[in-house]
Amino acid sequence: MTRKSRRLWLVGGCLIGLGTATALTLSAFSSNIVFFMAPSQVHAHPPAADRTIRLGGMVVAGSVRQQKNGDTPVSQFDVTDGQDAVTVHYEGILPDLFREGQSVVAIGSVLADGSFRASEVLAKHDETYMPKEVAEALRRSGKWDPRYGKAPDAASWNSMTKSATSQDKAAPQHGS
Amino acid sequence: MTPELGNFALALACCLAAGQAVLPMVGARRRDPRLMALAPALAIGQLLALLYSFACLIDAAINDDFSVQNVAANSSVAKPLLYKITGVWGNHEGSVLLWALILGLCGGAVALFGRDLPSALRARVIAVLGGVSAGFQLFCLTTSNPFDRVWPAPMEGQGMNPLLQDPGLAFHPPILYTGYVGFAVPFAFAVAALIEGRVDASWGRWVRPWAVAAWCFLTCGIALGSWWSYYVLGWGGYWFWDPVENASLIPWLTGTALVHSAIVVEKREALKIWTVLLAIGTFSFSLSGTFLVRSGILNSVHAFANDPARGIFILGLLGLVIGGSLLLFAIRAPQLTAGGVFAPVSREGLLVLNNILLCSICAVVLTGTMYPPFMSLLFGKTISVGKPFFDATAAPMAIPLMAFMGLGPMMPWKRAQLWPVLRRLWWAGALTVLAFAVAAWQVRDLLPLLAATGAVWVIASSATDIVERIRLFRIPLGASWQRARMLPRAALGAALAHAGVGVSVLGLAAMSQAQHRIVEVHVGQTEMLAGDAWTLTEVRAAPGPNYTALIATIEVRHDGRLVTVLHPAKRTFASQNQTTTEVAIHTNLMSDLYGVLGDRHGIGTQATYVLRLHYNPLAPWMWLGGLIMALGGVLSLSDRRMRVGAPRRAATAGLVATS
Numbered sequence: 090m091t092r093k094s095r096r097l098w099l100v101g102g103c104l105i106g107l108g109t110a111t112a113l114t115l116s117a118f119s120s121n122i123v124f125f126m127a128p129s130q131v132h133a134h135p136p137a138a139d140r141t142i143r144l145g146g147m148v149v150a151g152s153v154r155q156q157k158n159g160d161t162p163v164s165q166f167d168v169t170d171g172q173d174a175v176t177v178h179y180e181g182i183l184p185d186l187f188r189e190g191q192s193v194v195a196i197g198s199v200l201a202d203g204s205f206r207a208s209e210v211l212a213k214h215d216e217t218y219m220p221k222e223v224a225e226a227l228r229r230s231g232k233w234d235p236r237y238g239k240a241p242d243a244a245s246w247n248s249m250t251k252s253a254t255s256q257d258k259a260a261p262q263h264g265s
Numbered sequence: 266m267t268p269e270l271g272n273f274a275l276a277l278a279c280c281l282a283a284g285q286a287v288l289p290m291v292g293a294r295r296r297d298p299r300l301m302a303l304a305p306a307l308a309i310g311q312l313l314a315l316l317y318s319f320a321c322l323i324d325a326a327i328n329d330d331f332s333v334q335n336v337a338a339n340s341s342v343a344k345p346l347l348y349k350i351t352g353v354w355g356n357h358e359g360s361v362l363l364w365a366l367i368l369g370l371c372g373g374a375v376a377l378f379g380r381d382l383p384s385a386l387r388a389r390v391i392a393v394l395g396g397v398s399a400g401f402q403l404f405c406l407t408t409s410n411p412f413d414r415v416w417p418a419p420m421e422g423q424g425m426n427p428l429l430q431d432p433g434l435a436f437h438p439p440i441l442y443t444g445y446v447g448f449a450v451p452f453a454f455a456v457a458a459l460i461e462g463r464v465d466a467s468w469g470r471w472v473r474p475w476a477v478a479a480w481c482f483l484t485c486g487i488a489l490g491s492w493w494s495y496y497v498l499g500w501g502g503y504w505f506w507d508p509v510e511n512a513s514l515i516p517w518l519t520g521t522a523l524v525h526s527a528i529v530v531e532k533r534e535a536l537k538i539w540t541v542l543l544a545i546g547t548f549s550f551s552l553s554g555t556f557l558v559r560s561g562i563l564n565s566v567h568a569f570a571n572d573p574a575r576g577i578f579i580l581g582l583l584g585l586v587i588g589g590s591l592l593l594f595a596i597r598a599p600q601l602t603a604g605g606v607f608a609p610v611s612r613e614g615l616l617v618l619n620n621i622l623l624c625s626i627c628a629v630v631l632t633g634t635m636y637p638p639f640m641s642l643l644f645g646k647t648i649s650v651g652k653p654f655f656d657a658t659a660a661p662m663a664i665p666l667m668a669f670m671g672l673g674p675m676m677p678w679k680r681a682q683l684w685p686v687l688r689r690l691w692w693a694g695a696l697t698v699l700a701f702a703v704a705a706w707q708v709r710d711l712l713p714l715l716a717a718t719g720a721v722w723v724i725a726s727s728a729t730d731i732v733e734r735i736r737l738f739r740i741p742l743g744a745s746w747q748r749a750r751m752l753p754r755a756a757l758g759a760a761l762a763h764a765g766v767g768v769s770v771l772g773l774a775a776m777s778q779a780q781h782r783i784v785e786v787h788v789g790q791t792e793m794l795a796g797d798a799w800t801l802t803e804v805r806a807a808p809g810p811n812y813t814a815l816i817a818t819i820e821v822r823h824d825g826r827l828v829t830v831l832h833p834a835k836r837t838f839a840s841q842n843q844t845t846t847e848v849a850i851h852t853n854l855m856s857d858l859y860g861v862l863g864d865r866h867g868i869g870t871q872a873t874y875v876l877r878l879h880y881n882p883l884a885p886w887m888w889l890g891g892l893i894m895a896l897g898g899v900l901s902l903s904d905r906r907m908r909v910g911a912p913r914r915a916a917t918a919g920l921v922a923t924s
Binding site: 098099102103107109110113114116117118120122123124125143155157160161180181182183186196 | 636646648650651
């Protein structure tokens with residue numbers, strides 16, 4: 090075997106390795122990327138039923154309910170970004186740091202009836218810490234700007250209905 | 266007073282490190298033996314100062330000195346002594362100091378064990394380590410000083426995150442950090458070689474033990490971390506593809522490639538430039554892994570409190586170390602003489618293949634980890650990449666890796682023929698086919714099936730390698746034993762490490778078949794899972810040192826015979842208003858019975874409890890495999906040829922071998 094053909098083997102091997110890696114990555118990216126959505130986005134553009142998303146927001150205080158599906162306990166709670174709320178169903182044990190009125194991220198998919206079935210519910214290890222994506226969603230919904238102090242009181246998330254937000258939006262227009 | 270002494274010792278260490286970075290380097294350039302001889306003295310001085318400083322911080326934590334801000338924020342009087350000590354490195358400031366201390370230890374180790382290195386090389390290696398040390402100690406002193414005082418001093422500390430109060434986590438960071446930081450030594454060797462402009466077989470021989478040692482620690486650290494998340498977080502999972510976990514996996518992959526490519530440098534004087542690049546890359550990934558996580562760029566559960574000044578300092582430091590070494594590489598690498606090109610079917614050919622596959626996997630994991638932050642930085646889109654992505658990309662590439670792993674150690678150097686190697690592996694092949702048949706009967710998914718088959722192949726072929734070497738059953742047993750004792754420990758270590766990979770992968774494949782149920786039961790109710798009857802017999806409240814616990818008793822019976830009694834619990838920490846879940850695990854090494862206690866609904870005799878029950882086949886094998894891999898590494902470190910003390914004889918032996 091000549092020096093040249095040996096070198097060719099080496100280059101060929103590298104190309105095959107990197108090529109496979111690239112091909113696998115691209116194909117996995119097209120089907121396995123999980124988008125983050127806030128409840129109002131879910132209502133505006135409901136994702137396909139087989140599409141996994143991350144739903145993030147605040148747990149509406151007083152919305153946590155327990156049901157039983159046979160022997161399996163199902164937790165139900167509403168997640169809101171202040172504009173809209175989505176009901177989440179979760180079979181399993183809620184994490185230790187799960188609290189009403191605190192931020193939460195649920196991973197799962199939206200069912201045909203508009204409710205959300207979570208396969209995983211994440212609450213942050215640190216209670217005071219708000220996931221970046223949730224903070225961003227809340228900022229966009231106009232309910233809380235992280236730059237101006239702490240998040241509003243947990244109880245106040247309940248009263249943030251659609252009508253309340255539309256009034257909020259209307260108010261500055263009068264002024265201008 | 267003690268914290269001030271600690272602060273002073275840290276500042277002193279920083280000055281010594283700065284001297285260590287400059288003086289020996291100048292000495293090596295001017296060929297001044299006196300300046301070069303300063304290197305080990307400065308390295309040991311720096312180490313002593315760091316040890317003293319670290320001891321001061323531990324002292325402050327043990328004595329509940331809440332005037333030290335770091336102690337006030339992370340400790341409390343009621344915390345058990347063990348966690349007062351280990352809590353020192355459970356926070357940002359303390360962990361940076363630990364990081365610096367381990368780097369100091371590496372410098373000290375090179376100073377002590379590297380006596381037989383050429384003096385110029387040793388001076389340069391220690392100088393590079395000193396430079397990195399100085400940078401991180403400066404970071405510690407200016408932006409994350411663990412000795413900062415707080416005024417007025419609070420009466421009681423804020424306490425530690427209860428999740429971190431666990432013996433597994435107490436020892437996980439030091440081991441993992443030793444792995445990360447250990448790769449600083451191969452990095453320093455690489456930079457020193459680039460400055461000298463010479464890489465030869467003896468360089469490969471010197472750098473390999475350091476790389477293997479760091480690799481062992483990193484392997485243990487990753488396994489321990491995975492075990493911790495399995496039994497503490499209580500999700501029944503062992504690996505979440507969290508950015509922090511990936512940050513440890515990436516240097517492990519390149520480090521594994523480095524350990525293998527250094528062999529080619531040593532034996533064939535080839536792949537030199539590539540190995541130097543791997544050494545630089547592995548440490549760069551370790552650095553970025555530990556610190557990008559801290560800077561908050563990667564969104565992770567592990568992120569400590571963020572501070573923009575720290576982020577900028579860290580990014581600058583990373584840029585300096587990584588960019589500087591890569592620049593040096595770009596300037597100097599073309600001057601290194603390229604090694605020979607070799608046949609694809611040969612030991613070195615397969616080692617190259619190993620490097621290609623490991624680096625491809627590494628590239629995939631890196632892409633998956635870095636893509637989400639880049640997307641949010643550049644396009645403002647919030648996306649995440651989870652387990653499905655990594656399963657679909659990394660796993661298919663690991664399977665050919667395992668296939669070739671079995672062949673590699675049997676393949677002769679230089680020029681080999683495939684057929685004789687395959688013929689010697691016939692029974693390993695037969696066993697693999699048998700395993701495939703058995704697994705195909707049990708397992709329906711393709712990926713776990715292939716992984717399990719590959720794992721059996723790796724274990725069987727590693728065993729074949731040793732059996733062939735000692736000619737077991739072909740010559741009398743006594744003679745075989747004699748051969749086994751004469752066998753180089755490095756060969757035994759390699760076979761053991763390879764078998765460890767097989768054991769781990771078998772565990773991973775079996776875990777894909779794990780079963781679990783979530784049930785809501787009242788006391789006395791029985792539920793079935795995986796052929797076992799699980800009965801909740803009692804739930805009682807019990808006080809702990811700084812928490813109150815709710816402890817359940819679950820009896821597990823198989824065909825009426827009591828298998829085990831599990832006591833999962835839920836602890837409520839009043840001082841942090843937090844609860845933690847204490848998982849109960851019964852293992853018999855072939856499977857784990859894993860019980861988690863959830864919420865209580867209702868009160869009195871009507872109360873029901875949510876339980877999550879898992880049956881995890883072969884779960885302990887995942888971490889056992891990691892331990893076996895590390896043991897293999899230690900075994901090959903004990904090889905006489907690997908010992909740094911024997912390079913002169915080794916160098917001449919190397920000459921004989923190559924001529």
